[in-house]
Amino acid sequence: NKQVLVKEFFSGFPKDSDMLFTTSSINLKLPEGSNGVLVKNLYLSCDPYIQYLMSKPSLPSNIDSVQPGSPIRGLGVSKVIDSRNQNFREGDLVWGLTGWEEYSVISSPGYLFKIQHTDLPLSYYTGILGMPGMTAYAGFYEVCAPKKGETVFVSAASGAVGQLVGQFAKLMGCYVVGSAGSKEKVDLLKSKFGFDEAFNYKEEPNLDAALKRYFPEGIDVYFDNVGGKMLDAVLLNMRIRGRISLCGMMSQYNLDRPEGVQNLFNLIPKRIRMEGFVVTDHYHLYDKFLEMVIPLIKEGKIVYVEDIVEGIENAPSALIGLFHGRNVGKQVVVVDSQ
Numbered sequence: 001n002k003q004v005l006v007k008e009f010f011s012g013f014p015k016d017s018d019m020l021f022t023t024s025s026i027n028l029k030l031p032e033g034s035n036g037v038l039v040k041n042l043y044l045s046c047d048p049y050i051q052y053l054m055s056k057p058s059l060p061s062n063i064d065s066v067q068p069g070s071p072i073r074g075l076g077v078s079k080v081i082d083s084r085n086q087n088f089r090e091g092d093l094v095w096g097l098t099g100w101e102e103y104s105v106i107s108s109p110g111y112l113f114k115i116q117h118t119d120l121p122l123s124y125y126t127g128i129l130g131m132p133g134m135t136a137y138a139g140f141y142e143v144c145a146p147k148k149g150e151t152v153f154v155s156a157a158s159g160a161v162g163q164l165v166g167q168f169a170k171l172m173g174c175y176v177v178g179s180a181g182s183k184e185k186v187d188l189l190k191s192k193f194g195f196d197e198a199f200n201y202k203e204e205p206n207l208d209a210a211l212k213r214y215f216p217e218g219i220d221v222y223f224d225n226v227g228g229k230m231l232d233a234v235l236l237n238m239r240i241r242g243r244i245s246l247c248g249m250m251s252q253y254n255l256d257r258p259e260g261v262q263n264l265f266n267l268i269p270k271r272i273r274m275e276g277f278v279v280t281d282h283y284h285l286y287d288k289f290l291e292m293v294i295p296l297i298k299e300g301k302i303v304y305v306e307d308i309v310e311g312i313e314n315a316p317s318a319l320i321g322l323f324h325g326r327n328v329g330k331q332v333v334v335v336d337s338q
């Protein structure tokens with residue numbers, strides 16, 4: 001069983017030396033009395049929160065950390081090989097919480113969804129049809145409460161979540177601008193995902209001026225994936241009764257001391273609503289979300305870009321790449337495409 005183990009708790013940017021690629025043996029049958037499932041992992045999802053799971057618990061988090069010596073835990077797409085759980089049968093395709101290894105025993109499969117629609121790429125269940133898709137859906141429709149014609153700004157806009165938020169906003173008839181960290185990503189935002197405008201935040205000496213250029217009348221909705229300086233500049237450019245959904249803070253996770261945001265005062269005179277959210281609180285909407293998104297994919301009204309890496313041995317560098325913006329689109333690792 002090829003595995004990627006946590007070697008050291010992560011601190012700062014994740015490094016190769018924090019993880020260990022190894023091979024061990026596994027019994028391909030579950031013990032009597034188990035209520036779990038044994039799965040063969042097909043695709044693993046590289047997600048920013050994995051950094052939290054592998055860090056010494058310090059920040060308040062709704063996720064338990066993984067101890068050194070254990071396989072990295074994360075979301076993936078898997079096939080059930082053996083089941084002692086009434087909800088799953090041998091041969092079922094599932095997505096949910098698994099291990100960074102070829103085969104995993106999932107003793108309490110609470111965070112495991114049976115895949116019903118197998119006529120779309122299975123890897124999509126690490127992205128558009130899985131947790132990042134639900135994040136974009138809940139964060140945009142539920143938290144941002146957008147209206148047709150509003151102005152929308154999305155940061156980390158070409159990533160797993162951002163590319164969908166931008167497309168949802170366009171479908172709703174909003175004016176949408178995205179920021180990303182390279183020319184290739186900026187081109188993708190405009191040519192593939194249909195953003196009205198996009199810019200490379202790394203090339204903007206003054207983020208406030210950049211936002212004023214794209215939003216001369218201000219921003220109604222900000223979907224924040226990065227926090228920090230970008231959030232601060234956005235606060236200066238929000239419109240009255242604007243909404244900010246705090247999805248993530250990519251620019252802050254690896255800092256010893258997170259950057260202070262200076263411009264919070266703007267929330268008061270502009271009556272801005274700023275709200276953090278956690279996607280798992282919204283999973284009751286999953287079936288409704290699939291009903292909306294699957295036809296959109298099939299009709300070509302929504303596209304999804306994945307950055308696919310072959311081989312579990314390459315998973316550590318793919319994960320590290322997220323924190324340096326090396327992924328173009330949703331970062332997926334193929335363990336076995338069958």
Ligand code: NDP
Nearest residue numbers: 048159160161180181225247248249250251277278279325
């Ligand atoms: P992405 O696919 O967008 O990958 C991360 C991207 O973040 C990188 O490609 C990079 O893009 C950008 N980035 C990296 N470092 C920085 C930095 N210092 N400053 C600004 N941008 C940076 O990730 P996801 O779409 O999976 O996740 C997006 C956000 O959503 C994350 O903050 C994540 O934690 C959050 N999230 C929150 C959830 C919730 O329940 N609230 C659930 C899922 C995700 P670029 O080249 O453009 O800089």
